[in-house]
């Protein structure tokens with residue numbers, strides 16, 4: 001293990017969120033509360049949105065984190081995430097954002113999932129989040145989280161973002177979009193990956 005593998009952020013540090021997704025920014029702001037780290041988003045810094053050319057969540061998270069850390073000369077955290085549907089052989093997966101198109105038309109993307117499942121009784125689905133922390137010197141740390149559930153239809157709820165209205169976690173009667181932000185943030189794929197990142201890379205929280 002090299003020294004950089006165990007490097008942590010310190011209280012007072014600025015962390016760039018290498019994302020242009022407002023829903024993720026809201027979730028990370030809540031998750032980071034109390035840790036003494038200032039979060040600034042790639043959008044706020046005017047950083048470009050890199051093209052996601054990798055073939056895996058981890059590859060795309062690394063590419064986004066590296067681009068932001070290099071451009072800002074600050075540590076940067078990226079999230080690459082997506083919804084995987086069993087009946088669709090794991091699609092949309094890494095293409096989850098692209099299924100919604102440049103207009104971010106998630107109602108259309110959810111309808112495409114519903115149509116694709118058709119009469120298949122297997123409604124299993126899962127969300128994956130891979131977080132990548134990049135330091136300006138190019139060093140990377142990667143953390144993954146997953147939550148299992150099923151595809152609900154029709155979409156329900158007005159909270160959250162993206163595919164939340166059709167995702168019902170295992171053991172839950174509500175969709176993510178019907179849950180208060182804090183409840184989703186306690187169990188989500190992103191929250192699970194964040195806990196791993198927090199334990200390894202953040203200073204202790206002070207409530």
Ligand SMILES: O=c1nc[nH]c2c1ncn2[C@H]1C[C@H](O)[C@@H](COP(=O)(O)OP(=O)(O)OP(=O)(O)O)O1
Nearest residue numbers: 019020021079080081082083096097161162163164
């Ligand atoms: O908790 C979630 N609740 C609902 N939908 C979600 C969630 N997590 C990921 N998703 C879906 C929508 C998102 O658009 C796509 C991720 O694609 P992904 O490339 O990682 O994010 P993005 O393009 O929206 O923003 P950015 O790359 O700037 O971080 O998967």
Ligand SMILES: [Mg+2]
Nearest residue numbers: 020052080097
């Ligand atoms: Mg993206």
